[in-house]
Amino acid sequence: MNVYMEEMNPQKITLRDGFWCNRNQLLSEVIIPYQWDTLNNRTEGVPLSHAVDNFRIAAKEMDGTPGGTIFQDSDVAKWIEAAAYSLMHHPNSELESSIDELVRLIGESQHSNGYVNTFYTAKGIEQRWTDLEMGHELYCAGHLIEASVAYYQATGKRKLMDIMVLYANLIAEEFGPEEGKLHSYDGHPEIELALYRLAEATEDSRYMDLADYFMNIRGSIKRDATGASDKEERKPRSRWLTPDYFLEQKPIREMTEVTGHSVRAMYLYAGVADQYRRTGDQTLWDTLLSLWDSLEQRSVYITGGIGSQSHGERFTIDYDLPPDRGYTETCASIGLIFWAWRMSLIDPDNRYADMIEKQMYNGALSGISLDGKAYFYVNPLEIKPKVAAFRQDMEHVLTHRAGWFDCACCPTNIARLFGSIGKYIYSSTDTSIYIHQFISSETEIVLGDELVSLRQETKYPWHEEILISCTMEHQKHFGLMLRKPRWCDAWTLEINGMPCTSYCLEKGYIHIDRMWNDGDTVQLKLEMTVKLIQADSRAQDYCGKVALMRGPLVYCLEEFDNGPQLQELIINSESNFELEEEILQSIPSIHILLDGYRETVRTDSLYEHMKKNERIKVRLKAIPYYQWGNRAKDQEMRVWNRFI
Structure with a gap:
């Protein structure tokens, strides 16, 4: 049934004039330099990153203690990977020198046993592996391994990969089924993807075996009510941070529905696909199909966004897809691309490539501004700035893109997506x-x-x-x-x-x-016609509403074009749609003009007996969803609107 597909190295694909060529040029000229400055704490008006300084501290070339999140090393790793992809088609000796200096720092920070992690270097590496649920050590190791492979592919330089081979060897020495080793896995999947990739680059099957081990043991360790296991000591969890949050509620082969932290889930499912490609284990494929149907049919936004609750950054229940409070993290959309791509390589079905396309032009792409210097962590489908700014349950929703974040996983992740976009063609x-x-x-x-x-x-x-x-x-x-x-x-x-x-x-x-x-x-x-899309009525937030699509693009109404109080607007489903070609910040775009109404209800008191309200005809303008928030800050926006 399944076909073995050859995946292409991004280096073998040259982008020509067009949508993604322009964005790769932006990656080379703006995004990578901007992120490098920010990682070095040189960008004004944004949270300090500390990421590069942490390696300087770990290398004993700078005094101080590491700053940022416990997984700050991963920001450096993803930036290196993005820069490596850029070098494949945009040679830049200055950029390459910057990476080489960073590689030197990583090497100097490495312990004699191969261990690399700035947080636990400061804490004391005897504390390593004591918080595998939330410590993100193997997660950071995975991103560094992926960066090392990409940099080797781009330049032929092995130094970083040699550093990470030593680290991978240490992990193989300390984890595994053998007596005396640690029988556990990281709370945030990622090391598995990296080990499969390292095995291919080095032609060393030991790393595949280790990845298989991490996959197979997940869910077989029974943690107590606090989440503790072995020498881990955890505080009591909330109802949303139970084992399913970590994707460890059951062994992988027994999973049937998407659950838990959305990024963790996507990385894990991508790893399951890698394991299936390696082993051909039919139970893994059955699992993948069940999980895909669960996501595609009941748990994904029209933009491709996933993760409908901010607490736990996670999936909740089927059809729970609130447009204004959903989490829809940029990294989750990127993770879904990773999973969908691996599914395409196993079973070439357009539903997987369609999902990649949906993310490329909507869910993931909205996470970065047109100028490449501002980012969304959360990508809502509806925004009313004054409400979002006040409500506690919407504190995760920004009303405009930010220059950086305290937890900055998304900016560097979208950079590496841009750089590697050719591999998905x-x-x-x-x-x-x-x-x-x-x-x-x-x-x-x-x-x-x-x-x-x-x-x-x-x-x-x-x-x-x-x-x-x-x-x-x-x-x-x-x-x-x-x-x-x-x-x-x-x-x-x-x-x-x-x-x-x-x-x-x-x-x-x-x-x-x-x-x-x-x-x-x-x-x-x-044929690209303008379509009105409706949702399954079990998705309660969208009953009586439609969304606009043309080709792969989801469209939205923005206050900039249509005025405030967008909830008063009603789309005429029999409208004569017109296309308007524009240049938005030097980028070609097509907007949609359509007929509609504004129904304004003003009452003497807050509630009144229902009466027939006047509807005023208006001409509406819809723009591609990924472009919202680029022309003015703190604007209302809606993807789903009433219609007649």
Whole structure:
């Protein structure tokens, strides 16, 4: 049933003019320098990071005690990974020197046994592994390992990877099923993803075995009512921080519904997919399918956001998706991309690539401003600034993007997503090439004994046309698989300028199987109509409301265009939708103009007997959700609106 897919190194994919090329240019020119300054406490008006100074302190090159969160090392790691991806296509000797100096500091901070962690270096490494639920040691180790592999791929420099190999060896010595070792795992999954990646980079299967161990033991250790295990001592937990929060309520193979901390969950499920690809264990695949259905059918926002409660940053119950109080953390959306991508590599079904697309253009993308210098940790679908600023149960909701956070996991995470976006475009088998995302790009793929070069040209997601050109030395028979997004109801397909009907649909992919020649072209046109989307009525917050979508983009109404009190607006479902092309902060955009009404009810007292209220016709303007909050601060915004 499942197909082994080759994942492509981002270094093998070149982005061309277009949506994501522009953002990768922004990554190189603005985001990475801004984040480097911030990690070094050089950005004014934002919380101090301490992240780089912590390594200076651990290396005994600076006095003081570590600052920031217990997992501050991970910010440095994710920045290195993002910078490594940037170097693959934007060589920068100054940036590379900065990374090399940082690698030197990490090496100087490493203990003789291989241990690397600035917080526990200060606390005393004899305290290591004493708080595996919340200490994030293996989580930080995982991010450093992933950074080391990316930097090695980008530059061929092994120093950081050698440092992390020593650390991974220490972890393998101290954790495992053998007597005398620690029989436990980290409260925040991440080390598993990193170990699978390190095993591939080093061709050392020991790291895969260790990752498998961490996966298999999860949920088999019974913690007491306080959450304590072995030498861990925990304070009593609230009802929302029970074992399911840590994804340890049961062994992985018995899980059927998404639960717990949303980022932890996504990283764990991505790890389960990695383990399945390694082992082929059918029970793992059955688990993955159950978990995916649980998320996709009952627990995800229309934008792709996940995690509907701030306390515990977690999932709650099915269909509980409040638009104004939801957590919808940027990191959770990015984690869902990691999981969905691995599912695509196992089973090429468009529902996985569709989810990646949903995050790329909505749930994750809203987490960063158009200028690359401000961020959302939480991505609400509805905002009323005065309410959010006052209510305790909405204190997690910012009404405008911030330059940084005390807990700054999201900014560096979205940076590494931008840098690695190319890896999600293509994959291949021995006989087929899959195009999962429509992004202007070029790549080369080896099929058997033939090198096939592909070039995509498109103005997606704004425009409907995608032109694909093939270059090869000899004729080659293979299947070209083009994703047909589920939002698309009609499309046309041409090969070399002539209509093509010789294709079939396989799990949402348009399968063209033929003998290909040098210079062949494929033109795919995906009809992008404006759609009104309704939700299952069990999602109580959306009854009697609709959301706007065009292509992969979710749209919203913002106060900047439509005035305040957006709750008074009503969409005319029979509206004549018009598209308005604009340039927003040097970035092309398409806005939607539509008919609607404003129904204003003003009463002498707060409540009055119902009467027929006057509705005034208005022309509404909707913008892509990810763009909200870029033109003015503290603006009202709504994705879901009443309609008639």
